[in-house]
Amino acid sequence: MTAFKLAAVSAGLSKPSSTRLLADRLAEATVRRLGEEGREAEVAVIELRDLAVDIANNFVTGFPAAALREAIGTVTEADAVIAVTPIFTASYSGLFKSFFDVIDHDALTGKPVLIAATGGTARHSLALEHAVRPLFSYLRAVVLPTAVYAATDDWGTAGDALTDGLPGRIERAAGELAGLLAGHGPVAEAAVPEQVVPFAEQLAALRV
Template sequence: MTAYRLVVISAGLSKPSSTRLLADRLTDATVRQLTAEGREVDVQVVELRDLATDIAHNFVTGFPGPALREAIEAVGRADGLIAVTPIFAASYSGLFKSFFDVIDPDTLTGKPVLIAATGGTARHSLALEHAVRPLFSYLRSVVVPTSVYAATDDWGTTGDRLTDGLPGRIDRAAGELAGLLAGRAPSGPAGGGAAQEEAVVPFEQQLAALRV
């Protein structure tokens, strides 16, 4: 059975970081739900803190270094993405945005993406909806309905009768991503997600169809 390729983008700056911790929990939940259905998953984690210098050089030179090129190619081959950023000044981090700025805009077209973020206070939770989700919508990704925000106080909470705690939100978002992946054929070992060539319909034939 061909395994699904899941790429996890973590933009945490410290080591260890709550951003990476949230990314790991989302990854574990997604893999668990897919393997429960008998599906195999290959996971690759991209730590953006390790690529910060390469990303800056890419903006200046126009060419990615080997490590950045490998990360970009991994995103292109991926069947699905988990993208997690810390929230700074009510938006995604500059490092997170810069990574997606150096990727060809068509790379993420139609690709399932689970978005998540961490921050010190719950007041920044809507940054996922007014900043992160529009970014991936612009890139024409298929973003799962549930975004996951983890404030400092969320770790270890179980929620109440009206709201889910962090574990519940993680499981729900992971289930949505797993469902999208399960509806797609894995990209396969050779490839990587390369789109099949579209059949070209001659212009005269298109005009004839309009006259019918």
Template sequence: MSTRKPLRLAVVSAGLSVPSSTRLLADRLAETVRSELAAAEREVEVEIIELRDLGVDIAKNFASGFPSPELSEAIESVTSADGLIAVTPVFTASYSGLFKSFFDVIDNDALTGKPVLAAATGGTARHSLALEHALRPLFAYLRAVVVPTAVYAASEDWGGNGDSLTDTLPRRITRAGSELAGLLRDLPGGGGQAVDDASVVPFAEQLSALRPE
């Protein structure tokens, strides 16, 4: 087994209900990444951040300019992690206000170069493009490294068989999780690596690393 430090994976879930399909998707993605890294003999510590529990703290931060201890802890967990899974329900064809507000209180440079897997849930497949017109641009603006496969789960995807043009949800989860694990696998671990513009891997190299040999 590798003697390197465990990798740290932050998982942000913006689901509002209990139980939540958003949290369910987040858990399945995290477990896939954990399994892929275990196969590569890398240990990973997963921390779940439920934004539902931080809604009031986030609103107060906008009004006062100061985060509560709980919000500060959540922000630190996300910004210091080696990688991030971010999952939101889709409201009005975009990410939820709670999801956007959380990332609004994070410093614009704090996610630079961080590997991110973006995912969303919704009642209908018609909202799946929110991944490309909302979530991916958000993390691109924050200069994160977003894996090629984003995962959207509509109500019919849970237990569905897909169709001739789309993979099933489990296959999409596996592909996206494998892509994130591929970016995390060779990091030093411990969430302590310094990331700046000079250390960001060019996108062509990122894609090359994800291609099967």
């Protein structure tokens, strides 16, 4: 049984980066949850900060440099993608958006994508729903229900009786991704498209 290929895309700009840390935590949790299902996974991490110049040049020349071409191949050939961006001005970073702009718009069709983001305060968390999720929905990816946002104050917290802390959100999202890849669970069932009955057949049935 072949190992799953996971591509973790981090758009963090600093080094070390909380965005990269969140990507690593999500990847580690997913690999562990898959291991509990008896499945193996290999993780390739893509640091977009190292590809910033290549991405800009690709827009000008129309051709990706070798490093960017390799990164694009890693994402498009992966079984699933973990995409993590810092939130700037209530949206994803320009570097994050630019990377997915240079990928063929059909390359992520049907591919599971776990979205996550980091930011200074919790008030930016809705950017995952109004900006990041629509981006991958437009690319026809299968976006996991749980999106993980990590504010500065979230690191090291355990949550309370009403909300999960960051570790709990990471575990829930990783469990959804592992379940989808393993081919069972409510997320996998929801991802199966319903059979569409042609309109002509529906009309014919009404006339009988």
